[in-house]
Amino acid sequence: MCGIIGYVGHQQALPILIEGLKKLEYRGYDSSGVGIICLDEPKIMIRKCEGKICNLQELLKTHGLPESTIGISHTRWATHGVPSRVNAHPHSDCSGKILVVHNGIIENYQELKSVLVKKGHKFLSQTDTEVIAHLIEEHSEKDFLTAVQKTIRQLRGAFALGVIHSDHPETLIAARIGSPLIIGLGKNENFIASDVPAILDRTAKVIYLKDGELALLRKNLVQVYTFAGKSVRPKIDQVSFTVGSVHKEGFAHFMLKEIHEQPNVLTQMFSSRIKGFQIHLEGLQLTDAELKGFDQMMIVACGTAYHAGLVGKYIIEKLAGISVAVDVSSEFRYRSPIITPKTLILAISQSGETADTLAAVKEAKAKGAKIISICNVLGSSLARESDGVLYTHAGPEIGVASTKAYTAQLAMLYLLALKLSRVRKKISRKTSQELIKDLKEIPSLYQRILKHTQSISRIGHDNAHFGCFLFLGRNLNFPSALEGALKLKEISYIPAEGYAAGEMKHGPIALIDEYRAVVCIAVQSDTYEKMISNIEEIRSRRGKIIAIATEGDDSIKERVHEVIYIPSTNPLLTPLLVALPLQLIAYSIATKRGCDVDQPRNLAKSVTVE
Numbered sequence: 001m002c003g004i005i006g007y008v009g010h011q012q013a014l015p016i017l018i019e020g021l022k023k024l025e026y027r028g029y030d031s032s033g034v035g036i037i038c039l040d041e042p043k044i045m046i047r048k049c050e051g052k053i054c055n056l057q058e059l060l061k062t063h064g065l066p067e068s069t070i071g072i073s074h075t076r077w078a079t080h081g082v083p084s085r086v087n088a089h090p091h092s093d094c095s096g097k098i099l100v101v102h103n104g105i106i107e108n109y110q111e112l113k114s115v116l117v118k119k120g121h122k123f124l125s126q127t128d129t130e131v132i133a134h135l136i137e138e139h140s141e142k143d144f145l146t147a148v149q150k151t152i153r154q155l156r157g158a159f160a161l162g163v164i165h166s167d168h169p170e171t172l173i174a175a176r177i178g179s180p181l182i183i184g185l186g187k188n189e190n191f192i193a194s195d196v197p198a199i200l201d202r203t204a205k206v207i208y209l210k211d212g213e214l215a216l217l218r219k220n221l222v223q224v225y226t227f228a229g230k231s232v233r234p235k236i237d238q239v240s241f242t243v244g245s246v247h248k249e250g251f252a253h254f255m256l257k258e259i260h261e262q263p264n265v266l267t268q269m270f271s272s273r274i275k276g277f278q279i280h281l282e283g284l285q286l287t288d289a290e291l292k293g294f295d296q297m298m299i300v301a302c303g304t305a306y307h308a309g310l311v312g313k314y315i316i317e318k319l320a321g322i323s324v325a326v327d328v329s330s331e332f333r334y335r336s337p338i339i340t341p342k343t344l345i346l347a348i349s350q351s352g353e354t355a356d357t358l359a360a361v362k363e364a365k366a367k368g369a370k371i372i373s374i375c376n377v378l379g380s381s382l383a384r385e386s387d388g389v390l391y392t393h394a395g396p397e398i399g400v401a402s403t404k405a406y407t408a409q410l411a412m413l414y415l416l417a418l419k420l421s422r423v424r425k426k427i428s429r430k431t432s433q434e435l436i437k438d439l440k441e442i443p444s445l446y447q448r449i450l451k452h453t454q455s456i457s458r459i460g461h462d463n464a465h466f467g468c469f470l471f472l473g474r475n476l477n478f479p480s481a482l483e484g485a486l487k488l489k490e491i492s493y494i495p496a497e498g499y500a501a502g503e504m505k506h507g508p509i510a511l512i513d514e515y516r517a518v519v520c521i522a523v524q525s526d527t528y529e530k531m532i533s534n535i536e537e538i539r540s541r542r543g544k545i546i547a548i549a550t551e552g553d554d555s556i557k558e559r560v561h562e563v564i565y566i567p568s569t570n571p572l573l574t575p576l577l578v579a580l581p582l583q584l585i586a587y588s589i590a591t592k593r594g595c596d597v598d599q600p601r602n603l604a605k606s607v608t609v610e
């Protein structure tokens with residue numbers, strides 16, 4: 001995680017750095033800092049503080065920095081050392097001439113630090129980053145570039161770096177391995193950033209620095225080298241996308257706005273991807289013959305995207321008859337997956353920058369697998385690593401809790417499953433057409449659910465005092481239960497567990513008493529009767545039950561304390577509908593408890609460390 005932005009050029013660096021930093025706040029927001037070279041002396045000067053970037057802006061109002069045309073800045077998501085001013089970046093060396101910002105983890109920092117301490121270096125922070133500044137200082141008898149190169153070769157782990165040195169006030173050095181870093185090319189100015197949107201209103205000309213590359217930037221020069229020191233001719237890309245609107249538009253939070261954007265996101269996806277009854281998956285880069293040829297799929301993803309993948313397993317196996325394994329990305333690479341030439345890997349990620357998912361994809365690629373991805377962010381690292389990409393085009397998702405990106409991932413998985421099933425002739429044309437018709441109805445069913453936002457919020461508010469929640473579902477709504485629990489815990493900090501309802505009697509039932517709330521997904525399906533039996537079991541143990549049921553199911557009211565109805569649809573599509581009340585429950589409980597729903601504690605929107 002963490003966001004980096006650096007500048008060298010002809011303009012005042014500070015406003016550029018702060019503005020860029022604000023656009024990277026989704027990567028972490030526990031502390032932030034900025035460092036410049038005061039060109040008159042020259043010397044480095046830093047300002048940093050705990051908390052969000054607005055705190056840094058406040059600090060700069062009272063403790064400004066002199067004019068400078070070179071600087072680096074950082075927004076942090078703590079790995080080593082608590083969120084604090086001291087641990088915030090940039091970090092410096094003993095001479096106070098070198099400044100470093102870093103994203104990632106230096107795995108061997110302890111051993112490096114011990115050696116440096118023995119040599120007399122004084123450390124101020126608990127971070128792994130600080131060793132980098134001291135190591136560069138150690139190598140400072142060499143020129144700046146060589147000193148950084150020598151340092152980098154001593155580091156193990158994943159990192160992206162920005163470095164400046166007051167003895168070299170015209171030079172900014174950047175390097176990456178594992179963690180993303182781009183270079184923005186301007187006229188008489190150049191930038192480094194963790195992500196394109198941070199600089200997109202300044203330049204659309206970028207170099208995606210590759211793993212194991214280091215760059216030297218001056219205002220009118222960019223040179224790229226391998227870590228070994230070999231000069232590289234970088235590819236310059238012209239970014240063709242723009243960054244969409246990032247305003248709350250009258251909603252209290254981005255999360256609420258994004259929940260309400262879901263009808264639109266799906267309408268747009270279906271209108272561009274479904275023509276008549278044909279599914280068009282431009283970007284997939286696989287011929288029908290190739291799609292027929294795979295005999296297994298492996299889905300890798302994290303968090304909410306993993307839950308979308310689990311739903312994907314149910315629908316792809318059911319509709320297309322291909323066996324699907326789903327792994328959380330961080331486990332995939334360590335379990336020796338058996339990948340054959342007939343294996344298709346599908347990575348799912350909103351950001352396309354999730355380090356675990358990228359690592360899983362690289363692992364699968366190394367074993368010769370074909371990689372496709374479902375991704376929201378255009379031009380992301382995942383998109384660039386994949387052979388084919390299905391963009392969800394859900395627009396920027398700012399709230400840390402994924403909402404519209406999740407339902408867009410689900411919708412894309414339905415389209416993929418339908419495509420695979422038609423190519424492999426697993427379902428009849430008629431069944432496929434009926435399902436497509438039902439799918440196209442989903443956005444209007446969303447509108448109907450969202451009309452009940454207030455009554456769903458009332459249920460959330462009335463139950464916000466519970467200290468523990470269970471979410472239960474069966475079959476393809478078992479992943480919905482997992483997602484409901486994740487949504488609640490990440491924004492309200494209430495312990496919540498998602499379970500397959502049939503598994504409840506194997507342990508979780510021990511939790512149930514009048515102090516626990518249980519959200520039961522009891523929509524019409526083949527497993528409805530079984531779900532009702534589970535509800536009875538909870539009732540007998542006095543658990544407080546909130547049911548999500550299908551309109552018209554009046555009898556359920558007698559068995560539960562609260563019911564949220566969703567419109568009737570094809571049972572196979574219910575995960576798409578169930579998602580909305582689950583999001584609204586989590587949102588209303590969290591806001592009732594006064595939590596910061598858009599930027600929950602300890603989290604970041606894009607998880608770029610393994």
Ligand code: AGP
Pocket residue numbers: 302303304305348349350351352353354357400401402403487490605606607
């Ligand atoms: C979702 O609400 C979470 N904040 C988180 O689990 C997220 O889905 C996960 O980190 C994966 O992110 P990605 O989709 O960008 O890869």
